[in-house]
Amino acid sequence: MEIPAHFAETTIESKGEPGRLWLAGLPAVIGSCVEQWDLALDGPVWHGYMGVALPCHTADDQAVVLKVSWIDDETRWEPVALAAWDGRGAVRLLRRDDARGAMLLERLDGSKTAGDLEGLEAAVLLGETCRRLAVSAPPGCGLPRVRDRAARMLEELPATWERLGRPFARPVLDEALATCRDFGPEQPDTLLHGDLIFANVLNADREPWLAIDPLGLLGEPAYDAGKFLTNRWADHTAAGDVAASIRRRLAAFADAAQVEPERARRWSLTRLVADGLWACEYQVEAMPRVNAVIDALHD
Structure with missing residues (x-):
């Protein structure tokens, strides 16, 4: 998969050499999560400020999103909060790998904010x-x-x-x-x-x-x-x-x-x-x- 150029640029600008190294390893992390959680990618990569999100389907054809984020004090608590809400008012967390900054989330419609x-x-x-x-x-x-x-x-x-x-x-x-x-x-x-x-x-x-x-x-x-x-x-x-x-x-x-x-x-x-x-x-x-x-x- 190809990392969006703008996301790569802003990550390196913000995080320097550690960000460059993280980006270099990001495709391997994504590939490992896809294999571990038995996912099929089915769309282009989305990105926010410090993470990427990939639309996928599970083996039982559930539409989901694989999100992988740079891990720091701003991002590390997202899965903890989502797990506590368990879908109440927030996107539902399905799987997580905190060591790799990876989450499997339900896919929202997202056509409007x-x-x-x-x-x-x-x-x-x-x-x-x-x-x-x-x-x-x-x-x-x-x-x-x-x-x-x-x-x-x-x-x-x-x-x-x-x-x-x-x-x-x-x-x-x-x-x-x-x-x-x-x-x-x-x-x-x-x-x-x-x-x-x-x-x-x-x-x-x-x-x-x-x-x-x-x-x-x-x-x-x-x-x-x-x-x-x-x-x-x-x-x-x-x-x-x-x-x-x-x-x-x-x-x-x-x-x-x-x-x-x-x-x-x-x-x-x-x-x-x-x-x-x-x-x-x-x-x-x-x-x-x-x-x-x-x-x-x-x-």
Whole structure:
């Protein structure tokens, strides 16, 4: 099989020589999984940011997807989260090989994502998905915790903000840090998706919509608000008042997810600050939208 050129380029750019070595061994990993799980490939290779997905059929003619991902702290928890949900609100995990970063997943229709819906309708869908996925985590699952991320942000955000030339006003940073102090220490053992954006909720046959590509976290559902606020940006601009449109979308999510709107606002701002600092270094073209959301949410 041929690795998509763009995927190979971005992997090497992001991971350097270890990424190049991983790509070199990827066809062998895929071939081994195909043989071990008795699969027949039946379509072109798809890819995301750090993994490839191959449509297959099983020996009993079930349509499935073989997904193989680069293994790091962002990807290693996906099979743990999917196994815990067991198909409830998310794509069903059928087989896994954690050592190779391989998963066999049910194949979704995938002809539409939440991003094909109008922004407010999509926000409601993501809120409902968040509520469904917010279940008690299996004991000893080892998933990373929001409280640890909050502690790390308290330590890292001020230094990064200074190093990058203070790209936000100090009160914005202070509010993000206050959220980490106020909410971070006491977090429940509730399973979260971690990356609820419009592209990560697909239409399906078994249920109308199912989530894919979870990071897997333990914490309060309000933490999952906000990542999608920059999606379908044209809906915000068409509304005329961009800030009001952003706030309406967040309110729709919070209502559907049954989370406190103020906690959703504060976590959204905090995550956008962290994302914005990353974008300052690696995706500067995203900054105008990130700044607009921060301005809309900052109290």
